[in-house]
Amino acid sequence: MTKKQRLTGPQRRAQLLEVGRELFASRGYEATSIEEVAAQAGVSKPIVYEHFGAKEGLYAAIVEREMDGLVQRMSDAIAQGSARERFEGAVVAFLSYAKEEPAGFAVLTRDSPTSSARRGLTRVIDDLAQRVGDIFQAEFSRAGFNPKVAPVYANALVGMVTQVGVWWAAEGRPLSLEHVAKHVVALGWMGLRHLPSEPAVQGPRPKGRHKG
Amino acid sequence: MTKKQRLTGPQRRAQLLEVGRELFASRGYEATSIEEVAAQAGVSKPIVYEHFGAKEGLYAAIVEREMDGLVQRMSDAIAQGSARERFEGAVVAFLSYAKEEPAGFAVLTRDSPTSSARRGLTRVIDDLAQRVGDIFQAEFSRAGFNPKVAPVYANALVGMVTQVGVWWAAEGRPLSLEHVAKHVVALGWMGLRHLPSEPAVQGPRPKGRHKG
DNA sequence: CGGGTAGCCTACTTGCCGGTAACTTACGAT
DNA sequence: ATCGTAAGTTACCGGCAAGTAGGCTACCCG
Numbered sequence: 123m124t125k126k127q128r129l130t131g132p133q134r135r136a137q138l139l140e141v142g143r144e145l146f147a148s149r150g151y152e153a154t155s156i157e158e159v160a161a162q163a164g165v166s167k168p169i170v171y172e173h174f175g176a177k178e179g180l181y182a183a184i185v186e187r188e189m190d191g192l193v194q195r196m197s198d199a200i201a202q203g204s205a206r207e208r209f210e211g212a213v214v215a216f217l218s219y220a221k222e223e224p225a226g227f228a229v230l231t232r233d234s235p236t237s238s239a240r241r242g243l244t245r246v247i248d249d250l251a252q253r254v255g256d257i258f259q260a261e262f263s264r265a266g267f268n269p270k271v272a273p274v275y276a277n278a279l280v281g282m283v284t285q286v287g288v289w290w291a292a293e294g295r296p297l298s299l300e301h302v303a304k305h306v307v308a309l310g311w312m313g314l315r316h317l318p319s320e321p322a323v324q325g326p327r328p329k330g331r332h333k334g
Numbered sequence: 335m336t337k338k339q340r341l342t343g344p345q346r347r348a349q350l351l352e353v354g355r356e357l358f359a360s361r362g363y364e365a366t367s368i369e370e371v372a373a374q375a376g377v378s379k380p381i382v383y384e385h386f387g388a389k390e391g392l393y394a395a396i397v398e399r400e401m402d403g404l405v406q407r408m409s410d411a412i413a414q415g416s417a418r419e420r421f422e423g424a425v426v427a428f429l430s431y432a433k434e435e436p437a438g439f440a441v442l443t444r445d446s447p448t449s450s451a452r453r454g455l456t457r458v459i460d461d462l463a464q465r466v467g468d469i470f471q472a473e474f475s476r477a478g479f480n481p482k483v484a485p486v487y488a489n490a491l492v493g494m495v496t497q498v499g500v501w502w503a504a505e506g507r508p509l510s511l512e513h514v515a516k517h518v519v520a521l522g523w524m525g526l527r528h529l530p531s532e533p534a535v536q537g538p539r540p541k542g543r544h545k546g
Numbered sequence: 547c548g549g550g551t552a553g554c555c556t557a558c559t560t561g562c563c564g565g566t567a568a569c570t571t572a573c574g575a576t
Numbered sequence: 577a578t579c580g581t582a583a584g585t586t587a588c589c590g591g592c593a594a595g596t597a598g599g600c601t602a603c604c605c606g
């Protein structure tokens with residue numbers, strides 16, 4: 123068998139990130155023990171602590187890395203083209219990530235450890251929705267729609283793609299990526315193109331609203 | 335002060351379900367201890383075990399009850415009316431549930447305990463998507479679309495509504511239910527009415543049907 | 547009043563897991 | 577070769593939470 127190999131710091135760190143990702147993906151945060159991570163890496167517990175300080179440190183490092191990867195893909199995808207092309211690009215990028223990085227996708231999709239709640243929105247997907255929401259907000263204002271409903275669409279689209287991604291991955295990807303993307307894009311795009319006008323469009327007369 | 339009141343079995347059981355739901359909703363499964371549940375109910379640990387056997391038993395009972403409640407609302411909502419009305423009804427029913435049963439909604443939205451995976455799809459929402467998918471499947475076949483893509487739409491719609499619900503609840507429901515529902519329905523309905531035809535359609539069915 | 551039973555409690559055991567202290571070993575540079 | 581350092585180890589602590597054994601008490605019913 124492979125000799126008990128000594129790795130350099132960065133190498134070991136990278137390996138632990140890899141192993142941790144796989145474990146967190148399959149078992150979830152709570153059900154994964156540091157000992158397990160260490161064992162799977164052929165190393166002992168304190169090594170993990172040496173690199174990441176605490177369990178949450180390891181988890182945070184993994185999530186951050188995956189988040190960066192996903193955001194990178196999405197950013198590239200919406201860098202240019204018509205609005206429709208960018209939308210389609212975003213969907214394809216998201217599904218590609220789900221396909222090519224199943225473990226990372228699983229980690230991002232699962233619940234976070236309870237303590238790391240920031241600002242009340244705990245799940246990572248919510249973060250993504252927030253970013254999309256910011257983009258939409260500007261876009262909506264520009265187009266004369268009520269920007270307050272932008273988050274509704276942002277969350278709707280993110281949730282749509284996410285859930286489809288989860289199903290698609292869990293089901294062993296029964297359809298091709300292009301196939302799935304096509305339908306999702308169609309569903310989302312049509313809705314966006316037919317935004318209903320509403321009483322509360324920002325016209326000259328802001329109407330008195332009832333309860334929130 | 336309230337006397338150390340002795341409750342009957344069913345009463346205590348109901349109370350524990352209530353307390354447990356609240357706790358699981360706010361802390362999540364792992365972070366909630368049976369002792370906490372017992373304390374909050376003004377009772378000691380073994381009582382909980384007497385009623386539910388194990389922690390998972392309590393959790394399962396709570397989830398099942400909430401799931402039933404949600405399904406009940408949805409079923410009522412889609413019992414009659416045009417397709418569009420039923421769709422709208424389903425969305426409204428879902429959001430109403432999120433609004434009126436925030437704790438239950440939180441429980442259903444969170445991750446389940448790792449061990450209770452059934453059929454590979456662990457999350458409760460996936461169950462819902464499955465049911466919707468079955469309905470769509472039949473509907474798609476009838477309308478001449480490829481039924482294999484039905485789950486895509488089912489998951490997309492369920493994910494859409496779910497994520498919007500999560501956001502809406504987490505944000506303290508900044509918009510009215512009707513307002514949110516209107517936009518979500520618009521987004522979903524438009525997409526459904528313009529299903530893209532595709533190479534793999536079964537049968538000579540060229541064009542999307544019209545209906546009022 | 548006197549039992550029986552249903553509801554409830556105290557007081558454990560057990561095992562796991564996050565985290566740490568203190569020691570050991572490989573290895574390259576001088 | 578040897579010394580310094582980075583890499584890795586064993587062996588422990590402390591705490592918490594799941595689950596249980598066995599005893600107590602209120603209340604109903606005759």
